Structures are given as C-alpha cells and as structure tokens.
Amino acid sequence: xxxxxxxxxxxxAITAEVFGHAVLSQFPIEFEALTIPFVETLVKAxxxxxxxxxxxITTGERPLVFHSIVNPDxxxxxxxxxxxxxxxxxxxxxxxxxxLGIQACPVLHRTHGKGNHSYEARIDxxxxxxxxDDGQTMKHMDKADIILLGVSRCGKxxxxxxxxxxxxxxxxxYPFTEDDMDNLKLPDALKRNKNKLFGLTIDPNRLHEIRQxxxxxxxxxxxxxCRLEVKEVEMMYKRERxxxxxxxxxxxxxxxxxxxxxxxLARHMF
Amino acid sequence: xxxxxxxxxxxxAITAEVFGHAVLSQFPIEFEALTIPFVETLVKAxxxxxxxxxxxITTGERPLVFHSIVNPDxxxxxxxxxxxxxxxxxxxxxxxxxxLGIQACPVLHRTHGKGNHSYEARIDxxxxxxxxDDGQTMKHMDKADIILLGVSRCGKxxxxxxxxxxxxxxxxxYPFTEDDMDNLKLPDALKRNKNKLFGLTIDPNRLHEIRQxxxxxxxxxxxxxCRLEVKEVEMMYKRERxxxxxxxxxxxxxxxxxxxxxxxLARHMF
Numbered sequence: 324x325x326x327x328x329x330x331x332x333x334x335x336a337i338t339a340e341v342f343g344h345a346v347l348s349q350f351p352i353e354f355e356a357l358t359i360p361f362v363e364t365l366v367k368a369x370x371x372x373x374x375x376x377x378x379x380i381t382t383g384e385r386p387l388v389f390h391s392i393v394n395p396d397x398x399x400x401x402x403x404x405x406x407x408x409x410x411x412x413x414x415x416x417x418x419x420x421x422x423l424g425i426q427a428c429p430v431l432h433r434t435h436g437k438g439n440h441s442y443e444a445r446i447d448x449x450x451x452x453x454x455x456d457d458g459q460t461m462k463h464m465d466k467a468d469i470i471l472l473g474v475s476r477c478g479k480x481x482x483x484x485x486x487x488x489x490x491x492x493x494x495x496x497y498p499f500t501e502d503d504m505d506n507l508k509l510p511d512a513l514k515r516n517k518n519k520l521f522g523l524t525i526d527p528n529r530l531h532e533i534r535q536x537x538x539x540x541x542x543x544x545x546x547x548x549c550r551l552e553v554k555e556v557e558m559m560y561k562r563e564r565x566x567x568x569x570x571x572x573x574x575x576x577x578x579x580x581x582x583x584x585x586x587x588l589a590r591h592m593f
Numbered sequence: 594x595x596x597x598x599x600x601x602x603x604x605x606a607i608t609a610e611v612f613g614h615a616v617l618s619q620f621p622i623e624f625e626a627l628t629i630p631f632v633e634t635l636v637k638a639x640x641x642x643x644x645x646x647x648x649x650i651t652t653g654e655r656p657l658v659f660h661s662i663v664n665p666d667x668x669x670x671x672x673x674x675x676x677x678x679x680x681x682x683x684x685x686x687x688x689x690x691x692x693l694g695i696q697a698c699p700v701l702h703r704t705h706g707k708g709n710h711s712y713e714a715r716i717d718x719x720x721x722x723x724x725x726d727d728g729q730t731m732k733h734m735d736k737a738d739i740i741l742l743g744v745s746r747c748g749k750x751x752x753x754x755x756x757x758x759x760x761x762x763x764x765x766x767y768p769f770t771e772d773d774m775d776n777l778k779l780p781d782a783l784k785r786n787k788n789k790l791f792g793l794t795i796d797p798n799r800l801h802e803i804r805q806x807x808x809x810x811x812x813x814x815x816x817x818x819c820r821l822e823v824k825e826v827e828m829m830y831k832r833e834r835x836x837x838x839x840x841x842x843x844x845x846x847x848x849x850x851x852x853x854x855x856x857x858l859a860r861h862m863f
Contacts, residue, residue: 326693335850337759338615344862345608345661346685349697358860360850387692391615407692415616415679422657422677423596427619442844449751456723481719484754488845489607574712574863575758580605580630590628592614593844 327378327386328356331371331401333393336360342411343389354387362392368400379405393429441491445593448487448494455495456480461512464495468588470516471496472560473523474552475543476533478570478578482523485575490583491591499556501543507559521582522560522567527553529571597648597656598626601641601671603663606630612681613659624657632662638670649675663699711761715863718757718764725765726750731782734765738858740786741766742830743793744822745813746803748840748848752793755845760853761861769826771813777829791852792830792837797823799841 328347330339336358347354362368378386388406392398402408416427448468455463457480464470469492471479479496486494497513513520527549534544542548560567568581583590598617600609606628617624632638648656658676662668672678686697718738725733727750734740739762741749749766756764767783783790797819804814812818830837838851853860 335846337846337850338611340860340862341608341611342615342681345612346682346689349682349686349699350689350693350695351698352693352695356862360854385692387689409685409689411612411681411685412616412619414684415681416619419616419620419657419679422655423620423622425620425622428621429619446751446845449754453723453726453750453754480723481716481758484719484723484758488751488754488758575716576605576607580607584630590610592610592626 324382324384325353325355326384327382328354329371329375329378329386329388329390329406330356330358331362331388331390331392332360333363333397334360334391336391339389339391339411343387343409346389346409346411347387362397362401363394365397365400368392368397372400372404375401375404375406441591442593445487445491445591448491449484451493452483452487452495455493456483458497461510464512464516464519466493467495467516467519468493469495469521469582469586470513470519471521471523471582472499472513472556472565472567474499474525474530474549474556476530476537477523477525478575479523481575482570482578482582485579486582489576489579489593490588491593492583492588499552499559501548501552504552504555507555509559509563517563517565520563520565521586522556522565523570523578524553524557524560524567525569526571594652594654595623595625596654597652598624599641599645599648599656599658599660599676600626600628601632601658601660601662602630603633603667604630604661606661609659609661609681613657613679616659616679616681617657632667632671633664635667635670638662638667642670642674645671645674645676711861712863715757715761715861718761719754721763722753722757722765725763726753728767731767731780734782734786734789736763737765737786737789738763739765739791739852739856740783740789741791741793741852742769742783742826742835742837744769744795744800744819744826746800746807747793747795748845749793751845752840752848752852755849756852759846759849759863760858761863762853762858769822769829771818771822774822774825777825779829779833787833787835790833790835791856792826792835793840793848794823794827794830794837795839796841 330336330343332339385407389409391412473479483494483496486492530549531546538544566585570578600606602609655677659679661682743749753764753766756762800819801816808814836855840848
C-alpha cells in the first residue's frame with residue numbers, strides 16, 4: 324500500500340507540497356497525498372489531528388506529515404498527532420537565526436501572500452502575456468521582456484504564461500504558420516526587437532503526435548508538414564542567430580528557466 | 594548590507610527558490626538572492642564555487658547557499674565553498690529512508706521535469722483556460738472543471754491560469770459587464786453547469802483604482818460604477834447560492850487554493 328502523506332499549512336500549503344514532493348520524488352515508490360491548507364484555528368487543527376490519527380488506525384502506518392505552520396499552539400496540535408512530522412521550515416530557522424544574529428518573526432511569514440510590493444507587476448505581466456499570445460497583435464512587442472517564436476503547438480503559450488506567472492516577465496509569443504514557410508522571415512516588429520527573440524523547437528515526430536490529437540489526418544498535422552516547418556524555422560534561428568531550445572522532453576518549468584538562464588533575464592519571486 | 598543568498602540546483606532551481614524564500618521570509622530583513630540553475634557538471638560547479646567564494650571575499654560574510662543537487666561529486670564541490678550550506682532536501686532523506694525502510698534513488702529526482710504521466714493533462718488544462726477566458730466562447734463550458742465569475746478586473750484571468758498551470762484544472766471564466774447590470778442573470782451554459790460556478794468579488798475602491806490605471810476617468814472606472822457592479826454581482830451570488838471569495842487582499846495562490854478548498858477539487862502536482 325502506498326504510504327500516506329499529509330501536506331498541512333495555515334496558508335496555501337503550496338510550499339509544503341513543493342517541498343514534500345521534491346523530497347519524496349527521490350524515493351522509487353508512489354505516495355498517496357492529501358493537502359490541507361488554511362489550518363488557521365485550533366478547532367481546525369484538532370480536526371486535522373483526528374484525520375491523521377484515523378489514517379494511522381486504518382493503515383497501521385504512521386502517515387508522513389509535511390507542515391509549515393506559524394502559530395506554535397496550532398503547530399503543537401499537529402505535533403501531538405500520530406503522524407511522522409517533517410517540519411521543514413522550522414528545522415532551518417534556528418541555525419539561520421544563529422548565523423544571521425537575528426530573531427525570526429514568523430508572524431510575518433506569508434510566502435505566497437500578496438505582501439510583495441511587485442505583485443501588481445506580476446499581474447501586469449500575466450495580462451501582457453495573455454494579450455500578446457500567438458501573434459494576435461504586434462502593437463506591444465516593444466514593451467515585451469521576451470518574445471518566444473515557434474511553429475504551432477511547440478509550447479509557446481504555456482511557456483509564455485509560466486514566465487509571467489512564476490517570474491513576472493512580460494513574455495509575448497509569435498507563431499510561424501504554414502503560409503510563412505515559402506519565405507520565412509521576421510516581421511518588422513520582431514526585427515527591431517531582435518535582442519528579445521527566443522526560439523522554441525520540437526522533434527517533428529512529437530509535433531506530429533500533438534497535432535494529430537487536435538486535427539487528425541490534416542495537412543497541418545502530417546509528419547511531412549511538421550518536418551518541413553521545424554526544419555525551416557530552425558534554419559531561420561541559425562541564420563538570424565536567435566538562441567533556441569528544444570522543448571520535446573522538457574516541462575514548462577525547464578523551458579522557462581532555461582530561457583532565463585540563456586538570456587540572463589532576472590528571476591523575480593512572488 | 595543585505596545578506597547574500599545563492600539558490601543552486603542541477604535542475605530548474607525552482608524548489609530551491611520556493612523553499613529558501615519560505616524560510617527567509619520568516620526574517621524581518623531583506624536578502625539579495627542569485628539563482629543558478631542547471632549546475633550539471635563539475636566544471637560548472639567549480640565556477641559556482643568561485644562565485645560563492647568571491648562573494649565571501651567581497652562582503653566579508655559567508656553567503657547562504659540553498660541547494661538541491663543530486664550528484665554527490667557536484668554537491669561536494671558546492672560543500673567545499675565558503676558558503677553556509679542549507680541542503681534542505683538531503684537533510685530529510687536519511688530520516689525518511691529509515692521510516693520507510695527504502696533507499697532513496699536520487700538519480701531519478703527531477704521534481705519539475707516532464708516525467709509525470711499527467712503532464713499532457715496539464716498542458717490541455719492551460720490551453721483550455723486560454724481558450725475559455727473572459728467568456729469568449731460558451732461552447733466548452735460543459736467540459737470545464739470550474740467556471741469563475743466576476744466583474745471586469747476582479748482577478749478572473751490570473752486565477753484561472755494559475756489553477757490550470759499549478760494544479761492542472763480546466764478553469765474557464767465568464768465576465769459580467771456594465772450591460773448586464775440592469776437584469777443580472779446566468780446564461781444558459783452557466784445555469785446547466787451551476788455546480789461548477791465560483792464567484793470572485795473585490796472591494797469597490799480597489800476595483801476603481803485598478804480600472805483607473807487602465808482607463809482613466811471613464812464611466813467604466815468610476816467609483817460609482819464599480820460599487821454598482823460589485824453590489825449587483827454579490828447579490829446574484831447570494832441569490833443563486835454560488836460560493837465566492839473576495840480577492841482584494843489575496844494573491845493568485847491564495848485565491849486558487851481557497852477555491853480548491855471550498856469546492857473540494859483535487860490538487861494535482863507537476
């Protein structure tokens with residue numbers, strides 16, 4: 324039976340999930356996880372404790388509990404459960420206090436809150452990426468931080484949105500389509516923003532698969548067309564000296580961080 | 594001077610950032626952070642070690658180093674630097690190995706990689722949210738996992754995108770506009786998906802501010818209009834028994850996780 328895991332927090336529990344997931348992904352087994360956010364009161368904490376204890380009684384195994392709870396009274400309720408506690412934040416607070424010579428003020432802790440002064444910039448970036456997706460307008464290219472290029476379905480949209488959502492970067496994207504292939508060149512709005520261009524490419528076989536699932540047996544989805552488009556676009560990247568990455572085996576996180584790594588664009592955090 | 598921080602990883606370094614940011618946000622001071630992803634070779638690790646040591650020489654203080662590196666040889670290079678190491682993943686691996694009675698296989702570790710079999714579902718969710726943003730079509734409402742409602746600029750779009758990006762949820766959203774206000778009611782496509790509806794609301798003063806920055810001194814952005822729209826929409830939520838949250842002081846993370854908490858929709862992880 325898959326070991327049971329609880330992610331518990333008085334906030335969104337996103338940090339607990341990300342951290343727990345990173346640690347547990349080092350083990351070659353499956354886990355069954357339950358996330359419980361917003362445990363802000365003793366009453367809620369007692370209910371969670373009962374859930375943890377029930378899980379122990381039902382499975383006969385102590386569930387793993389990854390938690391990040393600020394209030395010590397609430398935290399103690401979770402500690403008093405039958406779970407195996409992994410208090411990943413507090414483990415590091417004491418050594419950091421010593422190194423920095425500063426007391427932690429955990430009441431201020433709100434990792435995924437709105438306290439960040441640049442929060443508006445992030446929302447602006449998300450709206451920018453939405454409004455400048457898929458070449459629907461060229462009007463704002465001068466305001467973009469980065470402009471992703473590529474053929475249809477190579478990963479431009481999710482990558483642009485991730486760049487804006489996670490890092491607050493104004494990412495536009497522009498598609499090259501079937502009609503462009505005879506004479507592939509950069510539109511003027513892109514030419515004058517050449518230093519912002521970043522290309523995406525993809526294995527033609529994978530592209531063929533993706534397009535087939537959207538538009539089966541069309542010219543658009545044919546392997547022949549996929550091969551042609553990828554070849555033409557890659558040749559243009561090289562001709563124009565546009566940096567590019569292959570998205571085939573990479574997640575949006577990997578594509579986005581690779582783009583930042585290559586371009587040197589700053590990673591903001593929210 | 595702000596203490597210096599390095600986030601280092603052989604992958605995207607997103608986990609190192611999220612974790613370090615969560616720990617450091619408990620301290621009432623500013624930090625100056627640098628993220629270095631994709632440290633996959635000994636040569637790169639030696640370069641990073643030099644950067645850390647330079648930082649120590651320049652500032653006279655040991656920089657904090659949050660790292661998650663799988664390869665022990667590469668990790669040892671970082672360990673041998675003048676930084677203060679916080680190896681947040683490995684700290685928990687040994688106790689987990691003991692509890693689970695299983696050896697960790699850190700070679701497989703790729704938290705933000707594409708290994709996850711449900712990765713395609715995530716991309717589908719992102720595309721769904723893009724294509725069903727702002728009521729641009731009602732055709733696919735039956736396929737949505739959730740449909741966010743609200744007036745213009747109350748946070749529908751960023752919340753929908755976050756739900757799809759972070760949790761793989763097909764989130765559509767639908768706006769109520771000035772023209773709807775005389776006789777506010779749900780379109781048929783929403784009525785027949787009533788159990789998927791979730792309302793957003795916002796403080797009218799804040800809405801006024803946001804709209805002013807987009808369309809100054811218009812009827813759309815007037816405080817009077819903002820008050821009217823928010824009042825009408827909230828009355829409809831109550832009349833139709835649609836659950837809703839106030840987005841005014843909340844981040845997209847908080848809004849999204851609150852929606853999942855209230856609706857009971859499953860949080861997928863990627």
